[in-house]
Amino acid sequence: MKRNLYSILLFLLASCANNQNQKPLPVEYGETIEGKVILLGKINRANLEQSEHVSWFKKEYDLYKVNNQWVESVEKYFDDINLKLFMGTWCEDSEREVPPIFKLLDAVNFDQKKIDIYAMSEEKTTPENYENGLNIIKVPTLIFYKNGKELNRFVEFSIVSLEDDIKKIVSGEEYRDAYYSQ
Numbered sequence: 001m002k003r004n005l006y007s008i009l010l011f012l013l014a015s016c017a018n019n020q021n022q023k024p025l026p027v028e029y030g031e032t033i034e035g036k037v038i039l040l041g042k043i044n045r046a047n048l049e050q051s052e053h054v055s056w057f058k059k060e061y062d063l064y065k066v067n068n069q070w071v072e073s074v075e076k077y078f079d080d081i082n083l084k085l086f087m088g089t090w091c092e093d094s095e096r097e098v099p100p101i102f103k104l105l106d107a108v109n110f111d112q113k114k115i116d117i118y119a120m121s122e123e124k125t126t127p128e129n130y131e132n133g134l135n136i137i138k139v140p141t142l143i144f145y146k147n148g149k150e151l152n153r154f155v156e157f158s159i160v161s162l163e164d165d166i167k168k169i170v171s172g173e174e175y176r177d178a179y180y181s182q
Contacts, residue, residue, distance in 0.1 A: 061099035
């Protein structure tokens with residue numbers, strides 16, 4: 001029991017330490033869709049946690065429960081992983097998937113400096129064309145890189161579960177997202 005409480009306390013402290021110094025990046029705002037301001041371009045987690053998007057981000061983040069056995073089984077794989085996350089602040093799929101993705105990354109103490117986040121338009125573009133050559137067809141798309149090479153990607157929704165899909169990707173098991181085409 002004490003070990004579990006200690007682990008939880010350590011996790012909470014690490015999560016706070018990972019994010020407390022982050023300030024929102026200056027970002028271009030797109031159009032307003034149904035009264036929501038749309039973020040465009042390179043953003044960071046603080047843009048989601050300290051803007052009008054905080055309501056859905058915090059709600060979904062808090063609702064998601066991380067399986068501790070999952071954490072123990074995958075955290076060793078994250079040391080040499082870098083990520084690119086393409087999302088839409090206008091997109092219900094991004095609102096559903098992105099907060100749990102961050103909750104899982106927090107659980108494995110993922111270094112937030114190793115993730116690049118891009119807010120896209122409904123046309124799946126960014127003003128700076130960060131998506132060029134990456135075949136972003138749906139959002140969210142989370143691309144996993146190892147040694148500078150794409151390992152695999154999570155696209156829009158889970159095949160089995162978010163945890164299972166990410167575990168397959170980072171451990172090198174065979175995984176194909178719903179839109180995979182050879």
